[in-house]
Amino acid sequence: MSKKETPLFPLRKGLHARQAHVDLPAGTFEEEHARQGFFGRTTHLYRLHPVTDWTRIEGPLRPHSYDLNPLADSADAKVKASMFGSTETAFAPICILHNGDVALHWVAPAAMDFFYRNADGDDVYYIHAGGGKLETTFGALVYATGDYLVIPRGTTYRFLPGEGPQRYLLIESFSEVTIPDRNQLGPNAIFDPAMVDTPELEPYEMNPKGGPREWAVHIKRESQITKVFYPFNPLDVVGWKGDLTVWRINVKDIRPVLSARYHLPPSAHSTFIANNFVICSFLPRPFEEEEGAMRVPFYHSNIDYDEVLFYSAGHFFSRDGIGAGMMTWHPQGIHHGPHPKAIPLSRTKERTDEVAVMVDAFRPLRATPAAELMENLNYWASWK
Structure with missing residues (x-):
């Protein structure tokens, strides 16, 4: 048998359940000892404690x-703990955990008078509390509590939150975010792709009352910010076609x-x-x-x-x-x-x-x- 092959049936010793997680032997506690996050080889151990x-x-x-709630209430704490030392309290993600593949941040944005672009990775937001409008290169999306917002790397965007507390979990991925293969469940399982919402183009204000203004884009690269300024709204897209865009799915639709x-x-x-x-x-x-x-x-x-x-x-x-x-x-x-x-x-x-x-x-x-x-x-x- 080659290294890649596995036995068709597991070996068995002593007291054990015939079916994992069902009818455990009296007085035992089951432990799952599994590889590859429950996808790989597995043994169930039956312990006395x-x-x-x-x-x-x-x-x-x-x-x-960790209790993340207090982090969002102090502007000073937001700046000091921000992932890139931002001086912009309107958008200062606070990094909690990270490695070379993913970083988890806590975000409590206010209305942003600048745009943001992540050149390090894809951004997946889970909206824990609040809602509002997300403006992006591809158009605008209205979002609410329970939404996942998937924003591809390099997308220019900003949050315009509504009233009330805003609390978002940001999962920053340094590789492309996709959805898993549903295999025998079929393409409509878990959520039907028809439930996915994408942005709608809308006219963006170019020269507000009072004359031309300067528009800023804050670009994060290797956790440092570069600020680029324009004499026009950088979301001046009037059309697009393709299969790469921002999208949204709410947990109620999963x-x-x-x-x-x-x-x-x-x-x-x-x-x-x-x-x-x-x-x-x-x-x-x-x-x-x-x-x-x-x-x-x-x-x-x-x-x-x-x-x-x-x-x-x-x-x-x-x-x-x-x-x-x-x-x-x-x-x-x-x-x-x-x-x-x-x-x-x-x-x-x-x-x-x-x-x-x-x-x-x-x-x-x-x-x-x-x-x-x-x-x-x-x-x-x-x-x-």
């Missing part, structure tokens, strides 16, 4: 939890893959993919119906991926002490799974109502000083 029943943790693999008899792995909820990371959406769905089937995320070890979860709305039944606007980070190599109360609580409900965004990164992430300011240092003990 939850793998998160630790007494203490020393070292960098300790699980992390239909999760379901199984009444089996708890599906997180990979079944993939929304976007890029080099060395994936973006998943966890959305309201019915719980598994079959008696004996697990209803909560199973214990697992992050072997190949760092796992980040941003919690946006609803009741996060698998975690205690987690609310909207918070983020958890479980590095490669350390276990995690449901909190102790989650398993019995799941048996009393028929549905989940949570909305959460997950980023699984193949290469280890690093936290920024801004993240460390917002960290709940006792999160590792929350499984007790």
Whole structure:
């Protein structure tokens, strides 16, 4: 057998469930030990204790939890923690976690009197709170809470938010962002491409009252800003054709893959993919119906991926002490799974109502000083 081949059937030793995540042997706790983010070879281990029943943790693999909400409330904090030291508080993304493939930022924009262009990568925004108009090279889009906005590298754009708090999660990808292959599910599964919205061209003001003005484009390259000025509105596009553009999909238009008899792995909820990371959406769905089937995320070890979860709305039944606007980070190599109360609580409900965004990164992430300011240092003990 070559190295690329795998056995048709798994080997079995001792006590084990015939079907993973269903009818666990009495008194055991199942752990999924899997490669390639649940896509690769897998073994299920049946233990006598939850793998998160630790007494203490020393070292960098300790699980992390961050409350991002306070970061958006201080203009000084926004500038100091911005990803490129911007002096423009109207748009100062605050980097939380990053590696060579992806960076996660927290953004609370105000109306921008300048345009922005990312020459480092694609920008994927999840609108946690707020809404407004996004002006782009390709036209304008009205956006609202629950929208994903996918903005290709090199696109010139600016936010014109509406009233009320604005809180966006920015997932910056240093490779092209695409959607996963649906395979046997068919092209209309998860979301029908017809649900995707793209910008509409509209007339842009060229010379406002009072005479000509100078228009600025702030271009980020290698996390430094270059400012380019024009005597005309740089969004002076009057037409375009092609298959590369800004687009939007709302989480309400994403239909999760379901199984009444089996708890599906997180990979079944993939929304976007890029080099060395994936973006998943966890959305309201019915719980598994079959008696004996697990209803909560199973214990697992992050072997190949760092796992980040941003919690946006609803009741996060698998975690205690987690609310909207918070983020958890479980590095490669350390276990995690449901909190102790989650398993019995799941048996009393028929549905989940949570909305959460997950980023699984193949290469280890690093936290920024801004993240460390917002960290709940006792999160590792929350499984007790």
